[in-house]
Amino acid sequence: MATKTSVPFNGTAAQEAKLREIIKAHQDDPGALMPVLQQAQEVYGYLPIEVQKIISDEMNIPLEKIYGVVTFYAQFSLYPKGKYNISVCLGTACYVKGSGDIYDKLQEILGIGDGECTADGKFSLEACRCIGACGLAPVLTVNEDVYGRLTTDKVKEVLAKYE
Amino acid sequence: MKSLQEIQQICETMHPELELRHEGSTEAKSKYEKHVLICGGTGCTSSGSMEIVDTLNKELVARGLEEKIQVVKTGCFGLCALGPIMIVYPEGTFYSRIKAKNIPQIVQEHLIGGTPVKELLYDETVTDEGIKSLNETSFYKKQHRVALRNCGVINPEDINEYIARDGYKAIAKVLNEMTPEDVIQCILDSGLRGRGGGGFPTGRKWQLARTIVPDADQKYVCCNADEGDPGAFMDRSVLEGDPHVVLEAMTIAGYAIGATQGYIYVRAEYPIAVERLKIAIQQAREYGTLGKNIFGSEFSFDIDLRLGAGAFVCGEETALMTSIEGNRGEPRPRPPFPAEKGLYQKPTILNNVETYANVPQIILNGAEWFASMGTEKSKGTKVFALGGKIKNTGLVEVPMGTTLREVIEEIGGGIPNGKKFKAAQTGGPSGGCISAENYDVPIDYDNLIAIGSMMGSGGLIVMDEDNCMVDIAKFFLEFTVDESCGKCTPCRIGTKRMYEMLDKITKGQAELADLDKLEELCYYVKANSLCGLGQTAPNPVLSTLKNFRNEYEAHVLAKKCPAGVCKDLLQFTILPEKCVGCGLCAKNCPVHAISQGDYTAPGKKRAAFVIDASKCIKCGVCMSNCRPNAISRG
């Protein structure tokens, strides 16, 4: 059976050094795995097998256990994200105000599904739970930028800012 | 490190300064003429409040006013729908939805000239009798702020402002005057119950953790800040607006149960809250309100942050602890309860943010003060996150026992666009939908359960006639299926099958017998699931089945969605007597399902268009493009 990672791994020596530093900083902490994975994802942007193997070897935790943890939590990603990661809030407040339609519209325009990345690596799309901006519902974020009070017509305008 | 005396000194010096933000206070004595408070919570930040802070600061410097006017970045004021929000004290004028380009005008006319810029004020505050202050608006008037008392008032990144508002006074009192047993008794007497969902008496939890394992070498105090209910954000607001109150309360809890280490498990999706907590912990360590020998006592306590990674189930106490330990966040069977074997198998208490936010006030004002608010079995106040079809979306804190009608109509400003109230959803995916007949039931833990919902963490989503209750139930089930940890059979497979049945109903493929089968499965999942997530997952279905059964039956028998939401049951029809034959609908139809027919209605010049139902994908584009409103949906 093939392994899941299909994007070639481009980790640098500097990233690896940083990762080893992170692991070392947590070495006396019994619950270190989660923070280590979170910080590793900050360093690499995702958690491919190469990164999980280093963590497994250094922390003496079976690779499968790490993989089990990574695939349990929505925030961890096995795939790299696009240059612009679009996250559509499907929390209750946004949903009742039509964020589902906005999400559909984005899939249609970008031609990608949930958790996927466009072929040019530019946009990735995901649905998220409430980001707490319910007053602005429906809401989406592009990286750190928040767009609220959206309608399906406004979706193209938002995307145009990143062309 | 600061001594108790130094802390008291800070309080005395800073208190009059902060009183400027208290309209009509006689104690106010500030070195500034005005304080301008700008909301730095997630809602307002998302709508650009940081740009306003920058612009204002630059404008003040440019005009040499920085010594006269203090700009304060606060936490959430609660009225997120009106963000970005700016309040000018001492008068308390309330600017809403302001933009950076408005700043020069406000500075010129209001801050320098003394005349508020009326057209930028929140419209309700502009009356014939003059300009009302923030606290006189209907949104704030009926609120009673205990947990949120500092939110929107202080700069959350400045420990001194917290101290000025009696911060760290409660822990000082506890360490100097109270035994751990006194503290627990005080919390017990106050009647405080867990604000995170189940409503377990907080004092009882602490008492168990103190006594059940007498010789425990280590105990833990945990804070559940993994607020996962979609639509609830009160915990985030407290963390963003008043992080020190959580630290102080956890320290008090640590003293009460005999723990020296605390963990705050906070959602990583709350970057502002995480940042402010980090700053607060840092400051508290510097001041010595966290760390070794707090205020020179024997008691030591420290707190570390742990970030969630996107799993709703981690709001369940045992799952949260399993997660902190570095595992998949799967719940463990109880008993043993965390008070006996919690984090790392040691006695542990877990309370949520809002619960903790009440604790210092209870210690300072006494159990009786707290118990004087609320209903017989639900004391104090509750924060609700108002959302959905309501004018004033945002955070409100009201005494327990306030009715839904008061919250929605008076504080929330009612339902927009003249629509009718249909249901209020409380408790998120664990709660249920309350129908109009219970509009006047006083909201407390027990009443909500009696009417088929639950308090949950306090999300309150209002729905009007355009919301389909089957669709809402399906929405919550989709959430639960997504967030189920997959450990136990009833939740892993049962919720999935429930979702699929609901899906069938919304597609018009179900029969009447399926409703009974669904209901039976709901009761099974409720009674057999391992943890609270599964045990409460059926509530959205059961409550809608009970309160809106006719709507389910319409889907099943007539194959209609009365609210016009369920796409598969919709039919778009062009009314020939209204159609002008312009063809805009046909032009915009993505699947070319519309063409011009043969029939021309009397008085019309052109033949009406018709929709081919077999091709229609029910996207509604035709309807939104039809100028004479000739297209009906039903």
Added chain:
Amino acid sequence: MADINVKINGIPVTVPKGTTVLEAAHKAGIDIPTFCYMKEINEIGACRICMVEINEGRGFRLVASCVYPLAFEGTEILTNSPKVMDSRRKTLELILSTHEKKCLSCVRSGNCELQTLCNEMGIDHEEVYEGEKHVYEIDNSAVHMYRDNNKCILCRRCVAVCSKWQGVGVIGANERGFKTFIGSAFEMGLGETSCVSCGQCIAVCPVGALSEKDYTDTVFQAIADPTKHVIVQTAPAVRAALGEEFGYPIGTNVEGKMVAALRRLGFDDVFDTDWGADLTIMEEATEFIDRFKNGGKLPMMTSCSPGWVKYCEHYFPDLVDHLSSCKSPHQMLGAMAKTYYAEKIGKDPKDIIVVSVMPCTAKKFECQREDQNAAGVPDVDYVLTTRELARMIRRAGLKFTALPDEDFDNPLGISSGAGDIFGVTGGVMEAALRTAYCWLTGKDEVVEFKEIRGTDGIKRSEIDIDGTKIRVAVASGLKNAGELLTRVQNGEEKVDFIEIMACPGGCVNGGGQPQQPASVRNFEDLRVLRAKALYDEDAGKELRLSHMNPDIKKLYEEYLHTAGGHKSHKTLHTSYVKRSIN
């Protein structure tokens, strides 16, 4: 703890406070079904099949009996009320809605815990709940087994044994919610991981999701091939457990009937791996005394358990030099069958097929290793588990219980009691020490080493043989082995000789042994019951020292000449490799 009185279905029962409902019910003669529960290692309360009604004074509610401790005097429990039955039935119906339900072609048909319970509960419809069902590819990447997740019920017993008994942890739960499945990291096949092939996961699987690669058809074909001389040999632990497949009580030694059955299946020779065990002792005791006296690598570690050997290669590659170079007993027998015995009967080794019946799945891996081919062809051609042998017997229509008792064939069939106890943790060490004792003292007397018997995970002893002190340690279950080796590696423990068996309790509890359902496993100690059969056989024998086995003596006289000599090294010893962790 103090006793409390409770009522189960109205019947009073007295149990210590803290007893689980499941245990209390068992005491009262009531079996509550369980899937996920395994005492101490999988108390997760996940499958919910064991739900019962309980009233602790505040009304009846459903709880998971396997993990619910009784705490209050007067507690009432109902284990078969309509509510409980309804709960159990719905749980089964939900499980069935994701299950493949191909019972007719399933290897576990007839001893599947899910199938049995569905039958008991009167499930009369398999598709009560329709809906999405995952379709998984079968993982056949490992040499010894399959994983078919289409049959998995996510009880996680396999996960628990892999990590908590074996300390390997190459399988676990991945993804979450409805998407949860058991697998390895990054969807690697088991064969790509550092799985040690112990098969404990198969032994505890309640359904047909895990099974050994079945060679019964291949072996039937070999037997039917007139050009082949087909030899079968059986490991000591097989005779202690095979009877369970035919209704005998656990721990019944069915050696005689097993031999009769094998002969009736058509094998040309029926030999005893115990003979190979005696031969192993000759080589291994020699090797140990040599290393001990001449400054060789110590501690020396036994090499009979291929799961353990593979574990050592993956997890302690720096210690492979400490492994005895001796092949395992069945490989030694295979090697002798294709050299010494082949010459005797005048057959080309290529025309000899050696089939080993083992309590073990790792042997399937071992027989395919390099450097296990004394005659230029593999020493052993096929390894069958105890379960596969039972299948062959059933398929051939042999009425096992009605078979006579028969003896093994010669000359590779006589064995000592020391060889018999190879199937139990501590047995290899005891057999080696018995011989070493005789050789070092010059006295041929049988000394028993009882301090290294029993089911403790790690056992230690210091043996004084006429002033020569030998420090020995015995571990079974690889988690225990890992703990012991880490201590040895860190210098925290000084030992001369270590016996390790991969499976907890040794081969009697091997991954290839008959599968006992949870209702038995949770209340009986298979390790103890099966071990007793072998210790009893040893105690009842005249011949209890490996080096006194007349056929072994003859082998050295006629063929090998000296233990540890040149010919031995060519045929009976092997080498190891270093592997990585995946």
